[in-house]
Amino acid sequence: MYDYERQLSRPTKLKLADFERNQRLKHVIFAQQLTRPILESICRTASMIRDLSRSADTARFLGDLLPHKRAMLYFTQSSTRTFLSFQAACQILGMKAAEIRDPKVSSEYKGESPIDSMRMFSSYFDLVIMRTGEPSFAERCAYLMNDLDTFNQRSVPIINGGSGADEHPTQALLDIFTIQRAFTFESNRDTRQRTHLQDLQRKHPNLRRGLDGKTYTFCGDIGRGRTVRSLAVLLSEYDDVTMQFVSPDHDILRLQPDLRDRLIAAGVKVSEHNNLSEVIDDTDLLYMTRVQSEHTTESDKKALDKACREAEYKLSSKLTARMKEYAPILHPFPRNDEIPVEIDEDPRAMYFREARNGMWVRAALIAHLFDIDGVIRLKHDEVMSEYHGYNEAVLGNR
Numbered sequence: 001m002y003d004y005e006r007q008l009s010r011p012t013k014l015k016l017a018d019f020e021r022n023q024r025l026k027h028v029i030f031a032q033q034l035t036r037p038i039l040e041s042i043c044r045t046a047s048m049i050r051d052l053s054r055s056a057d058t059a060r061f062l063g064d065l066l067p068h069k070r071a072m073l074y075f076t077q078s079s080t081r082t083f084l085s086f087q088a089a090c091q092i093l094g095m096k097a098a099e100i101r102d103p104k105v106s107s108e109y110k111g112e113s114p115i116d117s118m119r120m121f122s123s124y125f126d127l128v129i130m131r132t133g134e135p136s137f138a139e140r141c142a143y144l145m146n147d148l149d150t151f152n153q154r155s156v157p158i159i160n161g162g163s164g165a166d167e168h169p170t171q172a173l174l175d176i177f178t179i180q181r182a183f184t185f186e187s188n189r190d191t192r193q194r195t196h197l198q199d200l201q202r203k204h205p206n207l208r209r210g211l212d213g214k215t216y217t218f219c220g221d222i223g224r225g226r227t228v229r230s231l232a233v234l235l236s237e238y239d240d241v242t243m244q245f246v247s248p249d250h251d252i253l254r255l256q257p258d259l260r261d262r263l264i265a266a267g268v269k270v271s272e273h274n275n276l277s278e279v280i281d282d283t284d285l286l287y288m289t290r291v292q293s294e295h296t297t298e299s300d301k302k303a304l305d306k307a308c309r310e311a312e313y314k315l316s317s318k319l320t321a322r323m324k325e326y327a328p329i330l331h332p333f334p335r336n337d338e339i340p341v342e343i344d345e346d347p348r349a350m351y352f353r354e355a356r357n358g359m360w361v362r363a364a365l366i367a368h369l370f371d372i373d374g375v376i377r378l379k380h381d382e383v384m385s386e387y388h389g390y391n392e393a394v395l396g397n398r
């Protein structure tokens with residue numbers, strides 16, 4: 001136990017089977033675990049949870065699903081949205097949540113190893129959701145849980161809520177959900193929108209519903225953005241995808257060679273740029289990110305600042321005016337000044353909705369891990385058929 005170097009050094013592809021059980025996720029560590037069928041199933045559950053949360057009765061049904069389970073939110077790296085949306089997700093399903101955000105208030109301060117802390121969490125809780133600055137720590141914890149399982153000890157699922165610069169699988173999941181919803185080109189609230197896709201197709205003949213065949217532009221700190229890495233990996237699962245990466249011209253900030261090779265091997269058409277205006281007209285979806293200057297060392301600062309000054313990686317109303325009328329603008333947040341606030345009013349600006357979607361998707365992910373997505377689907381079908389039955393009756397009486 002505890003020595004996982006051999007497992008950690010293998011290619012991700014070979015690790016995936018370690019983190020699943022009966023074709024379900026056992027731990028959520030890498031974006032690559034979220035295959036298209038799993039993604040689609042979680043997104044479907046997320047939509048249902050969203051629907052069921054609307055009325056008190058059905059929200060109560062959701063809240064009665066996991067009252068016997070407890071989650072530990074172990075977030076020793078700063079977080080607002082990921083932390084709060086996981087907390088809200090637990091609340092939706094009636095799961096109690098405890099938190100540690102500052103290792104100084106835990107026994108780690110007294111010299112306890114983080115791996116011992118993790119084993120303790122598994123004694124008290126049924127799920128550990130974690131964010132750390134250390135790249136492979138969540139993965140190590142998942143191997144620890146697998147070992148405990150092998151020795152018939154208590155073992156709980158681990159969810160990676162962001163680890164180092166390499167992975168943020170649940171952000172990618174909520175981004176996919178947001179993109180999927182945007183590319184259905186309709187809105188339940190407004191029936192006039194039903195013809196919206198046809199109107200758009202008249203103007204943009206190649207436009208299709210869904211994520212296939214689209215041009216995705218990622219802009220900002222491509223090199224250090226773990227959300228970019230994880231989302232690009234998920235989008236490479238779709239057919240006929242083009243990805244344009246815009247970053248200041250510096251090795252630390254540009255697309256890293258390992259990710260570029262991986263995307264090309266998956267059949268993605270990849271291009272790299274330093275100016276947003278070179279690619280803005282072709283973009284079907286724009287994914288903005290901030291420059292993560294808290295990771296910049298003193299010795300790199302000057303060169304990075306210069307690269308940033310010379311590149312065009314900030315959005316402006318002038319640039320959005322050139323964007324396609326349906327092209328969503330996403331941002332994992334927090335933002336600095338790469339999206340000026342006046343763009344928030346643009347109907348294509350979806351970053352606040354994107355953050356809210358995090359709550360539904362994370363609740364759906366927890367539902368998947370605890371195998372309660374089937375009951376949610378049954379309830380949703382039942383409620384929807386009652387709803388439609390009622391509508392038909394009303395229509396019949398007319």
Ligand code: NCD
Pocket residue numbers: 081082162168171226227290292332333334
């Ligand atoms: C991001 C992160 O922490 O990786 N934020 C998030 O989880 N929504 C991006 C960032 O910090 O810039």
